[in-house]
Amino acid sequence: MSKIKVNEEIQEVTLPLSLTELIRTNSATPEMVSVQLNGDFIPQEKFPSTGLQDGDEVDLLYFMGGGAR
Amino acid sequence: MDFTPEQVERYSRHILLQDVGVEGQERIHSGKILVIGAGGLGAPVLLYLAAAGVGTIGVIDGDTVDLSNLQRQVIHFTPDVGKAKVLSAKEKISLINPDVKVITYHDLFTAQNAFDLIEDYDFIVDGTDSFPVKFLINDACVMKGKPFSHGGILRFDGQTMTHLPGTACYRCVFHSPPPPDAVPTCSQAGVLGAIAGMLGTIQAAETLKFLTGAGTLLTNKLLSFNAKNMSFRTVKLHKNQHCPVCGEHPVITELAEGEQAFCEIKNRKSQA
Numbered sequence: 001m002s003k004i005k006v007n008e009e010i011q012e013v014t015l016p017l018s019l020t021e022l023i024r025t026n027s028a029t030p031e032m033v034s035v036q037l038n039g040d041f042i043p044q045e046k047f048p049s050t051g052l053q054d055g056d057e058v059d060l061l062y063f064m065g066g067g068a069r
Numbered sequence: 070m071d072f073t074p075e076q077v078e079r080y081s082r083h084i085l086l087q088d089v090g091v092e093g094q095e096r097i098h099s100g101k102i103l104v105i106g107a108g109g110l111g112a113p114v115l116l117y118l119a120a121a122g123v124g125t126i127g128v129i130d131g132d133t134v135d136l137s138n139l140q141r142q143v144i145h146f147t148p149d150v151g152k153a154k155v156l157s158a159k160e161k162i163s164l165i166n167p168d169v170k171v172i173t174y175h176d177l178f179t180a181q182n183a184f185d186l187i188e189d190y191d192f193i194v195d196g197t198d199s200f201p202v203k204f205l206i207n208d209a210c211v212m213k214g215k216p217f218s219h220g221g222i223l224r225f226d227g228q229t230m231t232h233l234p235g236t237a238c239y240r241c242v243f244h245s246p247p248p249p250d251a252v253p254t255c256s257q258a259g260v261l262g263a264i265a266g267m268l269g270t271i272q273a274a275e276t277l278k279f280l281t282g283a284g285t286l287l288t289n290k291l292l293s294f295n296a297k298n299m300s301f302r303t304v305k306l307h308k309n310q311h312c313p314v315c316g317e318h319p320v321i322t323e324l325a326e327g328e329q330a331f332c333e334i335k336n337r338k339s340q341a
């Protein structure tokens with residue numbers, strides 16, 4: 001098992017694992033998150049081809065659009 | 070400027086604060102703030118900026134007060150149902166603090182009026198509820214070098230970041246609006262009323278920090294919280310070199326409305 005930090009919490013995962021797969025196992029879809037991998041933003045079209053490594057730090061940032069109505 | 074004895078008393082808790090003092094209160098007094106949206110987020114922002122003595126507050130909102138707003142939009146009262154939100158907000162601001170000059174715009178924030186609206190203000194607060202308008206506020210502010218506070222809420226969650234010219238912008242983090250049905254809005258998925266107060270007061274505090282120069286702003290950071298377990302998290306960000314509006318090769322060079330029309334039509338269809 002490899003360890004990846006997702007939003008500051010350690011998750012045990014089996015490699016190889018793409019960003020898209022990690023997003024889905026975290027109950028999200030690629031359309032509803034923005035992703036920082038080790039501090040760098042990854043464009044959405046690169047989620048499927050971005051493979052994760054042991055020790056990676058991932059931030060899943062969720063769209064939040066509410067405010068007025 | 071010289072404060073009257075009444076003003077010294079009214080603002081005494083600011084004047085006592087080492088990081089604000091008379092000088093900071095004078096800066097608040099000469100500050101001009103535009104609040105976009107007089108709803109869930111705009112309500113606490115407007116109330117606190119009015120109480121703080123911000124000299125000029127602009128407020129833009131095209132809506133009227135609805136009964137379903139009163140669960141969280143604390144600047145509007147039961148007798149205000151049916152009244153323009155900007156008028157209802159202006160009445161409360163004037164009652165809280167007659168020192169404040171209020172400028173109301175009963176209108177939508179659009180690509181056509183964006184530059185004219187933000188031009189006269191020092192700092193802009195995003196209290197809107199649609200992604201297309203949030204992106205429009207970002208693009209207009211980045212292009213004109215205006216600082217602003219982004220805010221978003223949903224269900225039990227909130228997020229906010231502050232942008233100053235040269236720091237990460239909203240598009241650095243969120244490249245473009247999500248597909249219309251990928252992320253629900255509050256009117257579709259609901260929101261705990263107090264969440265609007267929690268996030269709106271953070272935006273008000275950032276505004277007052279900006280005016281007074283106190284402390285460190287939420288620049289190059291995204292603060293998000295979940296009130297179910299009361300967890301707060303601050304994610305460090307940096308300017309994204311691929312950002313479509315502030316990156317090395319910007320592709321957005323003028324304001325566009327297209328995305329909004331698409332989203333609203335889709336929303337109407339899904340609500341029908």
Ligand SMILES: [Zn+2]
Nearest residue numbers: 238241312315
């Ligand atoms: Zn940017």
